[in-house]
Amino acid sequence: MVKPEDFKRWRKSLGLSQKDAAEALGLKRRVVQYYEKGERNGDKVVIPKAVRLACFALSQGVTDYKGPSKREFEELRLAGREGDEKKADKKRK
Numbered sequence: 297m298v299k300p301e302d303f304k305r306w307r308k309s310l311g312l313s314q315k316d317a318a319e320a321l322g323l324k325r326r327v328v329q330y331y332e333k334g335e336r337n338g339d340k341v342v343i344p345k346a347v348r349l350a351c352f353a354l355s356q357g358v359t360d361y362k363g364p365s366k367r368e369f370e371e372l373r374l375a376g377r378e379g380d381e382k383k384a385d386k387k388r389k
Contacts, residue, residue, distance in 0.1 A: 298343045298351075300334035306351050307332075320359070321350050 307317045307328070314332070318325040330336045331343050353361070364372060 298348055300332050303343060303351070304332040306355065310355065320354055321347060323347070 307314070310317075312320065314328045315325050317323075318328045321328070330341045331347075333341070335341055363369075
């Protein structure tokens with residue numbers, strides 16, 4: 297779980313204002329403020345996994361993701377098949 301101060305440190309490390317961070321994450325500025333405060337109207341606010349992953353991606357320079365290429369998709373599909381075959385072999389033994 298990301299602490300509010302860690303979220304704020306992440307934003308500042310990228311030189312982003314709250315408005316810029318919100319825009320980069322697809323959030324409203326107010327939500328970024330909640331994350332940095334750690335609460336909303338006295339209730340604890342937890343930063344969702346998708347937002348944590350987006351923060352990591354942005355810190356790595358990824359600004360958008362359109363999904364795997366056709367080649368990457370095929371490799372993932374084949375890897376999944378191989379994994380299924382190995383599981384089936386284990387069950388047979």
